[in-house]
Amino acid sequence: MIAANLPALQIVLPLIAAPLCLLLRRGNLAWALALFVSLAAFAIAVALLTQVLDSGAISYELGGWAPPWGIEYRVDVLNAFVLLIVAAIGAVVLAYARRSVAQEVPTSQHSGFYTAFLLCLTGLLGVAITGDAFNLFVFLEISSLSSYVLISMGRDRRALTAAFQYLVMGTIGATFIVIGIGLLYMSTGTLNMADLGARLPAIGANRTVLAAFAFLTVGATIKLALFPLHFWLPNAYAYAPSAVTAFLASTATKVSIYILLRFFFTVFGPTFEAEEITLNNLVVPLATIAVLVCSTVAIYQGNVKRMLAYSSIAQIGYMMIGIGFGTVTGLTAGIAHLFNHAVTKGGLFLVLGCIVWRIGSCRLGDLAGLGRRMPLTMFAFVLGGLSLIGVPLTAGFVSKWVLVQAAIEQGNWLVAVAILAGSLLALIYVWRVVEVAYLRPAPDSAPEAAEAPWSMLIPAWILIGASIYFGVETSLSLGVAEAAARFLLGGAG
Amino acid sequence: MDIPGLFNYWIVIFLMMTGFYVVIARGNLVKKIVGLNIFQTSVFILYISMGKVEDGTAPIVIEGAKGVGAVYSNPLPHVLILTAIVVGIATTALGLALIVRIKEAYGTVEEDDIFAQDEAE
Numbered sequence: 001m002i003a004a005n006l007p008a009l010q011i012v013l014p015l016i017a018a019p020l021c022l023l024l025r026r027g028n029l030a031w032a033l034a035l036f037v038s039l040a041a042f043a044i045a046v047a048l049l050t051q052v053l054d055s056g057a058i059s060y061e062l063g064g065w066a067p068p069w070g071i072e073y074r075v076d077v078l079n080a081f082v083l084l085i086v087a088a089i090g091a092v093v094l095a096y097a098r099r100s101v102a103q104e105v106p107t108s109q110h111s112g113f114y115t116a117f118l119l120c121l122t123g124l125l126g127v128a129i130t131g132d133a134f135n136l137f138v139f140l141e142i143s144s145l146s147s148y149v150l151i152s153m154g155r156d157r158r159a160l161t162a163a164f165q166y167l168v169m170g171t172i173g174a175t176f177i178v179i180g181i182g183l184l185y186m187s188t189g190t191l192n193m194a195d196l197g198a199r200l201p202a203i204g205a206n207r208t209v210l211a212a213f214a215f216l217t218v219g220a221t222i223k224l225a226l227f228p229l230h231f232w233l234p235n236a237y238a239y240a241p242s243a244v245t246a247f248l249a250s251t252a253t254k255v256s257i258y259i260l261l262r263f264f265f266t267v268f269g270p271t272f273e274a275e276e277i278t279l280n281n282l283v284v285p286l287a288t289i290a291v292l293v294c295s296t297v298a299i300y301q302g303n304v305k306r307m308l309a310y311s312s313i314a315q316i317g318y319m320m321i322g323i324g325f326g327t328v329t330g331l332t333a334g335i336a337h338l339f340n341h342a343v344t345k346g347g348l349f350l351v352l353g354c355i356v357w358r359i360g361s362c363r364l365g366d367l368a369g370l371g372r373r374m375p376l377t378m379f380a381f382v383l384g385g386l387s388l389i390g391v392p393l394t395a396g397f398v399s400k401w402v403l404v405q406a407a408i409e410q411g412n413w414l415v416a417v418a419i420l421a422g423s424l425l426a427l428i429y430v431w432r433v434v435e436v437a438y439l440r441p442a443p444d445s446a447p448e449a450a451e452a453p454w455s456m457l458i459p460a461w462i463l464i465g466a467s468i469y470f471g472v473e474t475s476l477s478l479g480v481a482e483a484a485a486r487f488l489l490g491g492a493g
Numbered sequence: 494m495d496i497p498g499l500f501n502y503w504i505v506i507f508l509m510m511t512g513f514y515v516v517i518a519r520g521n522l523v524k525k526i527v528g529l530n531i532f533q534t535s536v537f538i539l540y541i542s543m544g545k546v547e548d549g550t551a552p553i554v555i556e557g558a559k560g561v562g563a564v565y566s567n568p569l570p571h572v573l574i575l576t577a578i579v580v581g582i583a584t585t586a587l588g589l590a591l592i593v594r595i596k597e598a599y600g601t602v603e604e605d606d607i608f609a610q611d612e613a614e
Contacts, residue, residue: 134573134576137577138576138580141580141583141584145580145583145584145587148587148591149587152591152594157595157598157599158611160591160594160595160598161595161599161607161611163591164522164588164591164592164595167584167587167588167591168516168525168529168588171529171533171584172513172516172529172532175532175533175536178536178577179536179539182536182539182540182543182570185543185569185570186543
């Protein structure tokens with residue numbers, strides 16, 4: 001009974017727990033419930049992925065209505081992988097959140113915080129699991145609206161303007177997506193994505209379909225912050241509460257990339273002509289510029305959180321380069337980097353949250369001498385930084401290596417050089433932090449700082465440890481990514 | 494080009510661009526939300542227009558002999574857009590709530606003034 005309904009439970013559990021959190025009122029109780037639910041969601045995601053790897057895609061008919069009329073939850077290799085990422089990061093961040101949120105968010109808002117967090121988790125999981133295009137929009141808005149709320153809970157008043165800016169950009173992006181879905185419905189009469197994929201080739205690329213393609217592409221790229229549509233991201237990440245930044249940085253943009261993948265490869269199919277042109281002439285150049293420009297901008301940031309935010313946009317560039325190539329190797333690199341970056345950046349933001357918890361700031365100058373005063377925390381930062389750069393034996397290396405291979409396979413030396421240059425730039429911005437923390441002595445006026453509490457340090461180390469682990473053991477990240485890439489290019493027409 | 498036949502779609506494009514322009518060009522946050530609303534409304538009309546079937550009546554089953562062979566409008570876009578309207582209202586409510594908080598924190602809802610205050614810090 002439970003096993004057959006896993007896809008529904010994946011969504012329904014956090015969705016029901018969210019309002020319960022609000023009713024509990026006591027922050028700690030709400031946290032315990034949220035943590036329990038997110039662990040359950042993680043267990044379900046693991047079960048779904050194993051099931052998919054064993055026996056192929058799962059189709060779940062919601063309410064017993066057969067697709068394409070009813071809403072179908074369709075779990076294949078790609079979205080089972082995305083579900084796993086989102087659920088895992090959600091569980092780790094929630095375990096971490098209690099102390100961090102207790103300090104950064106006013107007590108009266110604690111239960112509201114966990115409610116919004118669970119809704120955001122529901123939305124992101126929902127986007128990943130659903131097989132229905134309009135349902136995808138609804139879940140996208142659930143996750144977006146709750147993430148605006150989460151961002152606005154930051155201590156700095158600039159969190160409010162950042163949330164507002166994100167709200168405007170996010171709504172425009174989502175509305176573009178809904179226009180695209182509408183135009184597709186208009187030309188095919190179906191909303192089921194697999195069904196859309198089956199019907200579109202017969203219609204061909206008429207103007208309505210092309211317009212739908214354009215709207216969907218732009219809408220999704222706003223949401224995933226592809227250069228030059230990334231302006232909402234740095235402020236939103238810099239001023240949100242630490243736990244929220246870690247969660248959104250490693251899940252929200254990744255799920256948006258999933259949306260793009262799903263529309264590009266399942267709905268329009270890899271043979272759709274406008275898509276090839278868009279990928280080669282638009283996505284790859286923009287993504288390459290993102291890598292170079294945003295890595296450079298990151299070097300000049302005085303706020304470490306903001307620096308990591310710019311680095312995120314650059315890393316999204318890497319993923320989009322891989323997707324833009326549209327080959328098996330390229331897609332494998334893109335999807336594997338999606339996973340590796342989620343783990344690495346999530347870990348780095350959690351580490352940064354530990355620092356903020358202790359010294360109340362993440363300005364670069366305030367980190368002086370922290371290497372000696374918070375050795376475990378700073379060491380985690382160094383390891384995460386190494387993975388960000390892409391040093392061998394870290395997760396970042398594995399996916400960048402495949403990405404360079406994909407670029408060379410295409411004969412695209414310029415992009416291959418840009419990828420390496422991006423790594424050098426990453427070395428500079430990571431080194432700036434390391435230099436201040438280890439080589440500069442703490443000023444006498446610096447507040448006493450000891451290690452962050454274990455309840456925060458352990459989750460941060462889990463993700464940082466994972467980013468090292470997946471640098472050595474690549475069967476999960478690279479193996480599943482490759483299966484997903486093959487599935488996208490071959491299985492779905 | 495069949496302009497009268499595509500009247501609804503011209504309206505959609507006009508409203509969409511108006512709303513989009515207001516969002517981009519206006520510095521007042523409340524006006525931005527108004528623009529966003531106009532922008533979203535255009536999509537509602539787009540969906541409702543595509544549900545129209547020529548000579549179709551409201552999609553409510555007609556009982557008895559009169560109902561045989563009746564042509565109905567496509568109800569699915571209407572239902573979809575009901576959901577989108579709810580999403581739009583939630584977005585507007587959240588946007589306005591944020592504006593209230595911004596007004597409390599900054600004492601203004603003009604983007605330029607907020608920017609100047611942030612720069613001054």
